[in-house]
Ligand SMILES: Nc1ncnc2c1ncn2[C@@H]1O[C@H](COP(=O)(O)OP(=O)(O)OP(=O)(O)O)[C@@H](O)[C@H]1O
């Protein structure tokens with residue numbers, strides 16, 4: 001029997017004030033995969049992430065994460081237990097400016113575990129080491145570059161060793177070389193730890209470099225217009241918007 005997918009989304013729809021952002025969004029994410037959600041600005045990528053983890057209500061459909069349905073988990077303890085197993089780096093996910101990088105990474109450990117301080121510190125340092133920031137643990141966010149801040153955000157999202165990590169536009173605002181370095185880091189973490197990644201991006205280079213599979217959302221279509229291996233979509237898709245995106249053509 002096939003392994004239960006890490007995410008199963010069935011006919012998801014979200015609407016704000018009666019305006020549908022997307023509907024009929026159906027896909028599965030398998031364990032250890034780097035799954036990319038792509039599409040133009042305002043098509044609903046961040047909203048889809050929020051809907052998956054229950055921060056935005058679904059107008060229709062069902063979402064199962066790690067075998068459980070968040071919306072069906074009525075009590076707080078069940079929701080907390082599930083959310084604890086999911087790491088998120090938000091698009092606007094800033095670090096707390098008054099705290100060192102190590103203290104930022106320690107926050108989820110403080111919130112969700114009863115570990116004593118020295119153990120939290122050791123874990124935070126290990127996570128910062130994993131993203132190449134072992135020497136910057138004592139620095140404040142204002143004292144590091146944008147690329148370092150993104151990596152610290154990933155370290156914080158990984159603090160509790162979640163089997164599933166959501167990253168909303170990790171490469172945005174970075175130069176191409178730093179962004180490529182971040183892509184490499186994501187691939188390394190996925191391969192070394194078996195962590196499943198859901199990455200939102202609209203950077204074509206990133207998608208082709210890291211994406212095992214992807215879905216493409218579209219604002220006009222209010223839903224998915226493509227699904228599959230991004231390299232195959234680039235070669236084979238006949239959808240004008242999908243072709244335009246992957247081949248940098250005018251639609
Ligand atoms: N809380 C909200 N209330 C009302 N409308 C919202 C809310 N959140 C998002 N929207 C609308 O939903 C649509 C999708 O927004 P979303 O942030 O998901 O887009 P996105 O694909 O992540 O865009 P970007 O690439 O710019 O980050 C937009 O039209 C946005 O204005």
Ligand SMILES: [Mg+2]
Pocket residue numbers: 045046047091168
């Ligand atoms: Mg967004």
